[in-house]
Amino acid sequence: MKISFLGAADSVTGSRHLVETGGARVLLDCGLFQGFKTLRERNWAPLPVAPDSIDAVVLSHAHLDHSGWLPRLVREGFRGPIHASPATRDLAEVLLLDSAHLQEEDARRANRGGWTRHAPALPLYTSADARRAIARIVPVATGRSVRIGEVEVSMSPAGHLLGAMALRLQAGGRSLVFSGDLGRADDLLMPPPQPLAQADVLLVESTYGNRRHPQDDVQARLGAIVRATIRRGGSVLLPSFAVGRAQALLLVLQRLKAAGEIPQELPIYLDSPMASTATALYQRHAKLLRIPKREAAGLCEGVTLVGKATESQRLTRSRWPSVIISASGMATGGRVLHHLKAMAPNPRHHIVFPGFQVAGSRGAHLVGGAREVKIHGEYVAVKAEVSHLEGFSGHADADGLMAWLRGFHAAPAHCFVVHGEPDAADTLRLRIQDELGWSVSVPEHRASVDV
Template sequence: MNAAKGTARETAMPAADEFSIRFLGAAGTVTGSRYLVEAADTRLLVDCGLFQGGRELRERNWEEIPHAAETVDAVLLTHAHIDHSGYLPRLVKNGWAGRIVSTTGTADLCQLLLPDSGFLQEKDADFSNHRGFSRHKPALPLYTQDDAKAALEYFAPVDFETEQELADSTRFKFRRAGHILGASFIELTTGSRKVTFSGDLGRYDDPVMKDPEVPLETDYLVLESTYGNRLHERVDAMEALGEAIEKCIERRGTVVIPAFAVGRAQTLLFHLSRLRKAGRLRGVPVYLDSPMAISASKIFCRHLGDHRLTPEQCEETCDVPQYVRDVETSKQISRSHEPKIIISASGMATGGRVVHHIKQFAPDPRNLILFAGFQAAGTRGARMVEGARSLKIHGEQIPLNAEVANLPMLSGHADADEIMRWISAIKKPPRMTFITHGEPTASEALRQRIEKELGWKCKIPVQGERAILA
């Protein structure tokens, strides 16, 4: 350790037996997951995500984490989604050099997601400068594709269920959370105290991902609440998807499905493969217009032990779409008037190629914009699901005459009942349950339910709050 780093550590580290969590993200919002854990012998981040949504949230990404470059030893990553991993390149850009510890599946997916995030930020900055959208002159990316590639050098993947040591008295273990490939919840122990970070919990009986594993006793629980006030419809997801698509195709429309390249795209393709195998959707072309989703699907099929699909099912799933890799082909399918299905990122329509498809197909009432899960407040997807009749895209107001629908049962997130099922496996009440990673109404509903049904002590932390764990 160099002298500068030692000086910063001396001023930032807690007292000898102090153990705390500072909530630097996912507090009062469903994005920007970042928890700073400070113990006597280590300082680490659990997750290092980007804030997404409205301008106020996005601007938080420019606020640096205090003393991070000098004093944070490691980042423990629950999974690869950008709201949990996307700040890592900025952290490295600011001089941090430590270990990023994740499962192998998460590390493989971050090889795709992080450079793509840097690329999109560069493109967005260039586009803003070209069109004059930004208040900043010039608009700059938060980080570049090269910054993201540099961050990948610090990944140190480990296996599920294998206890790892961070410092003399601090150790942790990744356990399966479902949700997406490689996703985990983290059991972290410092001395005699244990804290469990749920990450994003997956669904029970999901046709693609395995069930979340049973959590063990813990002193403190940091619990996500994305669907804390909602229940998924108990309907067949394949049938709901098939009916929505067939209705649109019958009126000679195009179905545009904004979908996260990692997780939702693979689940959608699996359901489409079953529909096609059942003799439905014949003659309707399916386009996967996302180079990252194409690569993610290949990674998915390499990690057969991390999900339920057999090698044959993986092959059938990957054979469903026509893959669109280049921009010119993407433009051609957008100009085409033939009935078709386009799956493209991002899942909340905040950026990427899907925004161009929405711009093209939103004005025509024959078409369908079909969402496949949670839409965070302030995102373009949320506004559409809430009934907006026009959209601002690339500085233009675009009329929204197309049908808009959401199939939340396709979400990879546990609903309120499934969250309760998961935490009910913890037989001894934690000393405190911190409810995070949800919109305020969702977090509050889950807090009330846990307190009423289980009698546990709960708290909803605010942004920047520091909790001392006795």
């Protein structure tokens, strides 16, 4: 068995792990690199193997750092199936089309504004590329497995996100497990990840490998932020991932209103057509959630869904206190940038990032205390209050990762720690080595190993 770590080996994004076994070449995930420019530039580099030589892709879940390079892979010649859970297939359609639209829009804006060093600026991929990739996604029903040559692929619920799965490959009497992204035992929306008993080779994520989640009551803290902000006449901006995080925020805001902890009449806006569509998908797949169906059905009660761009522009000019949920979650693009430009210079407002911020992203700069931020080629002063609510994270923390690993009945022959910043990955490596006594390492980007 040969494994090539083509992404998420020295960073938390760009998940791409190529496994060659049983006469098949299988790519686990096909994600975008995000964050620092040096990482984003990897999105433009060709794979070290020909895309048409890959037999199949298997997706752990739909987040773009796991699925967002699929249109480029198909554009460069991949013609095999893309296997995913039914919910992942549905969410990936929404995410990939939106990503392509943003790529095209950013290129157009850069060309119009002249703030590009390329002539002309081009999108990484187009909406047509995204539709071709979506057409190749084959849903794998719950409890079913698929065969890729001599390789049998099965999936196990991982929490974290609607449809998210840990992946298991078996061939020639040996097995490889890839955790994908693991969810929390106490996640607001998703059940905890299911334990797995055995793996000869294990790839485990380490996003929070060096951290524990704060013990804060996120509902109480968000309620306090909203009350304090509206008392001074300001609004709360929640830059949010459209899939997963936006739905958790809607749930908490509904619970705050029901408990009388924020005013019933307080306007709440969901300014992300993709988040609106994703919320409908969460409601359609409500049986996968841990909340009652009635709560899932009521996520958008009393919430204004902002559809047209003109409506979003009017919202940026509003003087009334409100709560605005808008994508993207790390403020890397989308409508949230217009809200940031309008709200960041005003000290009455409060910008709250409810989740992990990749190093180098605009969100990470703001959470880190930046007093100005570059948006659409110009610098914007940051005088609004900025907070980070890590308690909304959908990732297992270091203790949660170790708890999942302890579910294995025997040590794998080797464990590779992936999908984490260098410090997080190495900290988790040391815990696995010292507490479990396993053979474990952190692979380098583009390293290939025979196991």
